[in-house]
Amino acid sequence: MKLESHADRAAKLPEVVLQVDRLKKVIGKKTIVENVSFTVREGEIFGFLGPNGAGKTTTIRMLVDLIRPTEGSVSICGHQVHRNPELALSYVGSIVENPEVYSYLTGYENLEQFARMQPGISKERLKEVIALVGLDARIHDKVKTYSLGMRQRLGIAQALLGAPKLLILDEPTNGLDPKGIKELRQFIRSLADQGMAVVVSSHLLSEIQLMCDRVAIISRGKVLASGPVADLIQNSSSYVAWQLFPRVRGEEALRALGCQLIEHPGEVLDDALLTGSMEGSILTAMRQEEIQELIPQLVKAGIQIQGAHKINPTLEQLFLEMTERESIE
């Protein structure tokens, strides 16, 4: 009876592909990463977010057996990476930092190299992967002659060769142009839709926000928060931008109604958000629900309302808030 209910629950949630449990890494006397835990399930894109030097890369490297953790464990599809690397890593495709390949070989020879390191990769699979990343035309040229974007694609082809269940990409958008980034994003999403679990690390918060289902925010080696992107946004303070006429009276009215006005919007929001249409608007810290209560009162006070929008905090801002909280503590 009990077993059945367990099975029922398992059927609802996609299978856990990556389980990271209380990872810790000490190098010399310095603790680089501490108590990092998270799980990634099939079909999920998991973002690993933090500034440079926060321990992201160290953590990613522990996932793929480049670094041995001091404590804790990583299991992939149920196999511990550091106990049974051959089995665990056969489910993983990865690019750690830059896609480093042998520049004196052609793209195709590089892929052949990696294909020989894993059983059961056929010539057809090679062709398939090459077509998937769109490198057909240049695959027999030496990698020396490739652009950074092409190297990135070759790296991804390499990662996908073994039809992995888990794809790990460390800073995948480094060196890509906006078009390339957008393509990559769509590509990663399509892989996840086919059931692949993807871990993406980045210091570019907007990237993660656009790409990931769930995210963990790491700073100074510790996970500050993790959860679905929407939840994290929900829990943080949000802002409403008002476009009122006349502006000065609008400001007074809002103050009179007990709103908390933000004097220097640049300190709480991304500069990019404040330019353009938002120029000249008044920023208040409040929840979305309060907008409809305020509107009739402003109208009553004879103020024209040209616009009122809720602004979702970016992860950047979330991050600022969290690290600030941490440094105050």
Added chain:
Amino acid sequence: MRALNNQIIGLVRNETEKMIRKKRFYVVLLVLLVLVPVFSYAQMKQAESKREKYGTDWRREVQQAITDNQNSLGSDRVPEEWKKYRQVYIQQMKYYLEHDVNPAAPGGVTFTREFLDNAATLFIPLLIMGLGSDIVSAERTTGTIKMLLTRPVRRWKILLSKLITLLMFVSLTVLAVFVICYLISGMFFGYKGFQLPVFTGFRLDGASVDLSSVHAVPQWTYLFMQAGLIWYVGVVVAILALMVSVLVRSTAASIIIMMSSLIAGNILTNMASAWTSAKYLFMVNLGLTDYLAGTPVPIEGMSLGFSLLVLGIWAACSLVVSFLVFTKQDILN
């Protein structure tokens, strides 16, 4: 077991492809193709000048060499060390005279033999070092090590495949030295001389030579013995280069370390006879072919067996260190 073999074969194929495409082995061949003709030409010039002096009678030439050396023995200005060498040389030359064998009969085979005697301690080890010292460090410098070690292959297998590939290229290098030497010097001196007798088995006892076990072997047998010993030296140097390559991250640093220890070996052999514990250093033991030719040992107490053992121990220790470090180390950059 078969799966393991297939995996290792695949890895060795990878390493071989890298080694060839990096064009490192071509450089080795190129160096040989340029230098061997130079040496051959120099040798030919020397032979010509001797012929002018002594005519075609090699006995006169050997006799003259013996007399010259004997004269220098009486001189106070000649260091004791050198006197020992010269006494041994005199005894050997006398032996050749008595048995009516020309020790330096010109020919491609003789040239090859002499060239190899000279190349065994520095030239060939340097070539091999060039092949081996970046075999791991280059992967670290370029970052490809991350690709290599995140594949589902255990690290010891990666290193083993590198070692196997390196040993294959050591064998190929030794073979190439022989073949290129013979082919090129043959153009200068003719391709004959495989059957010429060479004396080996001189046993040195202080300044005198024990001739009881001296016997003549045809030159081709002698070449084979040389090749075996040089191959052994090559393997040891390759294994040491592999270790340095594992321990040192930068390719340049690992080349410098290997090169300076090889050259230090050459310097030490010339001056370390008083410091007897230097005989346990690998670099003074690289002259294995000297034991065949019967040249005096650089340090008291060294013998062919001793040198083989010392080199073997160095190689074994380096292998242990290489595998331990490579399988355990964190890849941080």
